[in-house]
Amino acid sequence: MSETARQSTKSAPQRAMERLGLLRDIDLALHLPMRYEDETRIEPVAALHDGDTAQVEGVVRHCQVEIRSRRQLVVRLADDSGELTLRFLHFYPSTQKQLAVGSRVRVRGEVRVGFLGREMVHPTVKRVDEHTPLAASLTPVYPASAQLPQAYLRKAVAAGLSRAPLDEVLPPGVVPSGLPPLREALRLLHHPPPGIAMGALEDHSHPAWQRLKFDELLAQQLSQLQARLERSRLAAPALRDSTLPARLRTVLPFTLTAAQERVVAEIDADLALAQPMHRLLQGDVGSGKTVVAALAAATAIGSGWQCALMAPTEILAEQHFKKLVDWLLPLGLEVAWLTGSRKGKQRQAMLAKIASGQAALVVGTHAVIQEDVVFARLGLAVVDEQHRFGVAQRLALRRKLELQALEPHLLMMSATPIPRTLAMTYFADLAVSTIDELPPGRTPVVTKVFADDKREQVVEKIRDEVARGRQVYWVCPLVDESEHIDLQNATATHAQLSEALPGVSVGLLHGRMAAADKAATMAEFSAGRMQLLVATTVIEVGVDVPNASLMVIEHAERFGLAQLHQLRGRVGRGAVASVCVLLYTAPLSATGKARLRAMAETTDGFEIARRDLDIRGPGEFMGSRQSGDALLRFADLAEDDALLERARELAPKLLREQPAAARAHVQRWLGGKAEFLKA
Template sequence: MTENSLATMPVTTLRGVGTQLASKLARLGIATVQDLLFHLPLRYMDRTRITPIGALQPNSDVVIEGQLRGCDVVQGRRRSLMCRLQDHTGTVTLRFFHFSNAQRENLTRGGHLRCFGDVRRGRSGLELYHPEYQFLDQHQPPPLQPYLTAVYPAVEGISQARLRTVIEQALLLVSEDSLQELLPDSSELSLLESLQFIHKPPATAPMDQLLTGSHPAQQRLALEELLAHQLSLVQLRQQIQRHPAPSLGAGQALQQQFLTSLPFALTAAQLRVAADIMADLAKPHPMLRLVQGDVGSGKTVVAALAALQAVASGYQAAIMAPTEILAEQHRTNFQSWLEPLGIEVSLLTGKVKGKARERQLQMIGDGSARVVIGTHALFQEGVVFFRLGLTIVDEQHRFGVHQRLALREKGKGDVLPHQLIMTATPIPRTLAMSAYADLDCSTIDELPPGRTPVNTVVLAKNRRPEIIDHIRSACANGRQAYWVCTLIEESDVLEAQAAEATADELHLLLPELQIGLVHGRQKPAEKAATMERFKQGNIQLLVATTVIEVGVDVPNASLMIIEDPERLGLAQLHQLRGRVGRGKLESHCVLLYSPPLSKQGSERLSIMRQTNDGFRIAEKDLELRGPGEVLGTRQTGEMSLRIADLQRDSHLLPEVKRLARQLLETSPHTTNLIIQRWLGDGERYGQV
């Protein structure tokens, strides 16, 4: 049997896999036997030893054995079946919220059980909720598992036991001949040995290595997975750059006119990055450049210079923002900068409807709108550009790769627009090397003069009355303030309710202040009107959810209170804090937490107090939360890794880059096999 046959052998050839199970496996990206082999465990459970009931600890997975001492249906907030299991060391409760009459009748007093489950503190002491169990013949109990039990990523309708059964069948079909070694350098462990170990680690496996991902088998697979992602992104870049792009060589006179009209001079870092972009835009193949810079470093002005180069060369520029608030902010800035130069700026967001939308679409289509600003509405089907030469994606971490590629498709025919991607969430070097291998990277690494560092303090909620007094005093002196409400649940409704309740409370406590409210459930026009009143100084205190994270620029706002900051990631806290300190006023950010803080929560708030440096914060965020969160890819599916971890495995990245170069030069066929093995045909970052 060859690897190719494993890669094409459908899962339905395995025993017990019919069309229904196959369709559920397809939701996990599993179609073939090879896909099953590379569906890797998230973690392991130890079913290789029995734990005495008297030695149970909360929050641990255990195997226990004992005799049933009775089962009763208990009518509480939720009806449940509770059974008492006893061994010679103690007694524990088994609790079932979902049970049948047959199950209740089976679990009779005196029966002997072996159970596996998670120990929790419950109303009756230690409890196992819905444990797996089997009845025992006391004289001849079945043997314990000889290896650790894998726990796999799953979807509704597929149990872990079912997944293990089909993966075990796949492992029986594989051999050294059928699983080709694709890495040019031999490892101490073969690919087959690594996979067999990962799926079924022996009972003697070093659990500390498995938990930290440092076992040689995990590292062998992580290297190949990171290589697959790197190769896919580099291939994507090569494919894009084979297409022509408009050579945008004009614009120096218009850019100079623009720079002269600004009330400030650009920093050396802004000029350096602008020069990189100018050089790229003049080339006849597509620019693919990421510009990162800390909050307030002046990325928007650099984007305006790029847009002017496109306009002066006879093309349109499109700027995509993740929220309507940020799109409105960009429209305001670009209109004030470009309309005096005779350049029409258009806005297209979800709230632009009816006749107004038709008019905007016509201006975009006939080319009278030279600079087009919008949200994801820009890449909808009905939007046709006259002559798109440049796309600018702001706050790129809010968009998936596929979304930014969709905007690229708005070019005409085979000619692709240039692409500039911006982020104010600095990307740690390890991520930039791997997650953005398709992009050149420029960094605006200095802030404009006059930006005042924000003084950050961390206070417990019992200091709330002092904060209220501080707001009263600051606003009496002509300042403005933000009060940001956060929620653990990702629910617009609950978030809006929390913000409304806070606004009502602050109205009572600060009746002399004009207080505004902004949250995600409001109509866009209502949000925009409130933001405009705040900007004009007619609102002194703005109560908001995290919708104000990006794109709000009110220089007179010098105080921010973030309630329950421990619920947010560092990058988001840094972005929110960046809403103050935008003028010459001394600015403060108060992180008002609910004690007790977890160790990680304490670390996060501590780093915020210590530094305003977005790059240091980004590195710490990566360390604490992992790349899926930092990149925002949990939602976008941009870089979902099966076994590799960008932070943990960053030491592999130089080797990954070396292998990628070697394979692309010497073995393009192997390159495609590695990508196919790890990413499949449908999971590329983009097809051109």
Template sequence: MPYGLSNIMIDGIANISVQELRGVGPKLASTLADYGVRHVEDLLFHLPLRYQDRTRVTPIATAREGADVVIEGEVRAADVVFGRRRSLVARIQDGSGTLTLRFFHFSAAQKNNLQTGSRLRCFGQVRRGGSGLEMYHPEYRVLQDEDVAVEEALTPIYPTTAGIGQNQWRKLCKQALDRLHREQVDELLPPSGKYPYELTKALQYLHTPPPDAAQELLREGKHPAQLRLALEELVAHNLSLHRLRERQQEEGAPALPLNKEALGAFLASLPFTPTNAQRHVLQEIAIDLAKPVPMMRLVQGDVGSGKTLVAAGAALQAISSGYQVAIMAPTEILAEQHWRNFCQWFEPFNITMEWLSGRTKGNKRLTALGRIASGDASLVIGTHALFQDNVAFACLGLVVVDEQHRFGVHQRLALTKKAAPQQGRAHQLVMTATPIPRTLSMVAYADLDCSIIDELPPGRSPVTTALIDSSRREDVVARVAAACSEGRQAYWVCTLIEESDVLQAQAAEATAAELRAGLPHLAIGLIHGRLKPLEKAAIMAAFKSGELALLVATTVIEVGVDVPNASLMIIENPERLGLAQLHQLRGRVGRGLQASHCVLLYQTPLSANGKQRLSVMRESSDGFYIAEKDLELRGPGEVLGTRQTGLMEFRIASLPAHSHLLDEVQFIANAIRESYPERTDPLIHRWTGSGQQFAKV
């Protein structure tokens, strides 16, 4: 059925305060408000994380270890036992078997309740203990003579916060459902025969699933009721990112027309010829920059596809129009690589440049800040330090954010606000060498236009990948020695689970010392995040010039390092890294004409997931295929990086489980923007609440 007109109420249950519900006084209302629950509708969309089955009594003899079950039985003995920990122990029987209840925290009244001969109904997880089957701290009630019915529906377990227990959530949500019977919740999606469930029925079902509910589907998030709500949540998320884009574009931006002569001279001065893909993306960017609205474009390209050249073309267009450009990278080593490239490329054009990082101190920092604020520096390159409050630009026209997934939405938007108020926002170009699966970019980057550099420069050789057990480490060291004796160069990458620069540096230092002892005839360098910028630059220069045969490094070399003669990479403990990061590291080799190799030196035993992930690396060098597999195996938060996970904290939607909904999500979101714009704010508020605040950045 095509989308059509429908009657819609934008008020009703959405505006009924939780304080109208029984048991909600000022204190509880305040706690709920802090948690984002202010109205009855908020309770309806406060959905269970999982369910317990209390709809049937399980005979003790058939109870499985590890299962959550309801047991009924007669107390045969109860006493306080003094062992390593004092505990209250009761033995109950139901005619089929015996079960022990154990309480480490108990009161005198609780002990008195567990009288021999009394009947109990207990709910808890069955464990195997020294005396057979046991339950620790079960929920229980003493049964009187009358029959007490079991629960009629599965028991929901809700997300919670300090000060609100599960029973409170259940009582509150039950009252909200009672209201739902009398007052319909607003249907905010356009009418369609394709929705897997009606909204009201979906809410009722998910709060109180029947005993015969398909629990496996519920656990996997694939029940039709969950799909209906996941669809709406993804639509709301899409609308919120488009709203973010609209608000920025309302502010306007300086129109930066293309200077064809300057761009032509720049491209002609390069020692290589840009690929057709690079030229195409440069054209897309040039059209965006010439408009008086902020460009918001994401450029994706696999390792070595030449994104930096595209950024340089965009920077030249802004500078030729009399505006400043800021280029921000997540690490100093990548920012330094950009600095070297731009110095070399822009030297013939007399473009003034400035450097700013967290390690720029004292008078040097004051001088840099002064040149940036006065406009004496046309191009500013640095790290996170660029968006600090005391960094002011004279006329910022373009912001380039490299490895965009390392920065949150707040950070990249904060930098675009540094444009002068009268000129609106700076244009924004964000780049990533970590290919983002289409499914993920449709959700996380719906506010950005996307360009893909899908062509590698000529002269790149394929990299073969081998998986080798760390027990064969000596063979790998011999392989490194042989490669270097033939005049080639190699990387040896040390990885640690910990994020600590200190621990990573120590691990790399220990590995370098071991390799120097084992390979005394080789010149071996060491680079890690704790070295000073000048030290890192000197080591990289020595490696690039061939003075060093082997470079021991932490993952700081993940991006931005280009040494064509390096044709062998060893990555220790690759099972600790994500596929995207492994692909980035592997991209440091294969930049010359000779055959290149990457050895993944793993620790046994490998988990099933670890084997699957490393096999993907051996099978493919396609960054987009690897990214899809990374999403499938690790989830969106890990793929995007910790700074972006806030975007992915959905209440019910989940990727990649709900990826098949995304084309429909785009269709519905477009229909709402075009035909039902009054529904946008209620939808965003329903699903994101105060989470939409970042749109005001």
């Protein structure tokens, strides 16, 4: 039977469960309630207050369809203490039958107290008799979808919980004292007993929650260690040439900072080993990561191997390409250029040079990992702005590298510094090098925040800067991720600024332009023949124009904090005092206020990253949405650092002394997702 036919035989709830990833019994057991309803007690009608959510039992005294502003079913329910009105705006004949006069029913809903007394609108209704028992535990309400009724999901979860293999796989002494067995923890979280402290369940501080968080963190740490162990068994070329890097240093127009020298030494030590490097090079905007990557490439090339450098956008890839050509061409090295826009004979010629080994360094976008790209001797892969690539793309790169007998070394670069807790968690299998100082000559950027009604003053500031011979960026946001609206917005802004600033050369740069037109516009701006560049976020990374002294970011409240910091890094690249203006449209959300405040208060990328993590949480910060799964479902890195430290401390010992238990634990918690953690 085909997959389409198999899907068509499934019910809508079954398909909805699959979309939620509820495939195995353990998946159902770990699908935890988002809240609970208390059906363990009955409240007297007379004791109900406005805004209460309560359960009431009584006998139907009246049931009638009334036509008011709209057709509605009005029911009056009585118990020994008083009468409650039930109102249904959407109902079926079966609802009327269930609520026939004389029926005993149990209803639950939110109480409204008005002129006509107490009422509930659309409560849940259950037909009962005088002996129907109350629920023995709180009723779970699960994350679901429109095609997945709670009643169906509750039955499925209860069945999964009873069948799931929840016996302890961890040896005694591993789980922190005071935490319950896993089976007991899950039973309690799915069906909490009456009288339990709801606060501890809601804020996830209850020991049952702590057990789940610990198990998840331990599985994640074990998975990272397994990845590192697997990689240590692979063979890689030992790259030890020092002659070519020394020659490269002689053509560089600057000397390296102490921080750059330190990370170059760390990378050289890794490259000299006959096992693959897996290192993250992080440094703030403008800290000089490209030259560090160039020296690593020179080591690989001087040792007789090829190097590939992959960047997320054509503009960033082209910036790298130009710098590397300037540095490497005098050394007699050929640099190949490979992007999605390069097609036909040009592309075939490049592919031939790469396959023959004639191209020592290949620079490009994700086109570098396409199937028809074959390297003769790939010894080093460099991935810039690695968090901007989807997890699947990073895995494709790793699989491409696996096709040859020797695994290449992998250097990932990021200008979004990783806070310590994230480095400990998501990058536990990585070595991390940090460039923590800026090269001399970089000037601090002053950041100013203005409401949109100050736009005229900002245009005046642009006029002043241009009169001084300076250049200016004006950045327009993406609107609802729509390229069409994004283009309209940028085009309209370009027209307005061209009109407001006669005699000023105003350029336009956006994602829909052909690569050649983008390159021509950037060349004009870089050469100083264009004073003002209106752009979308295509200029976020890689653009280097030292004469640009003013950056205006329109609708700054729509940008993420890391993106704002990246954009700000396009100015302050020369000796001129630079300003970044953040224009916002009121009203601002709490998140928007926090972002703009952070930008105004600090230019330190590490502090920006820490605040970004606080604002967004780890899943969004890491771009885990690109994988289709948040990599931590239960643990909270801001609150659970003690559990994380415990898991980090125990993981190596468990993997060394009880490898079977470690494997079983990872399989239970991560299943196939362990691959995503290795990307």
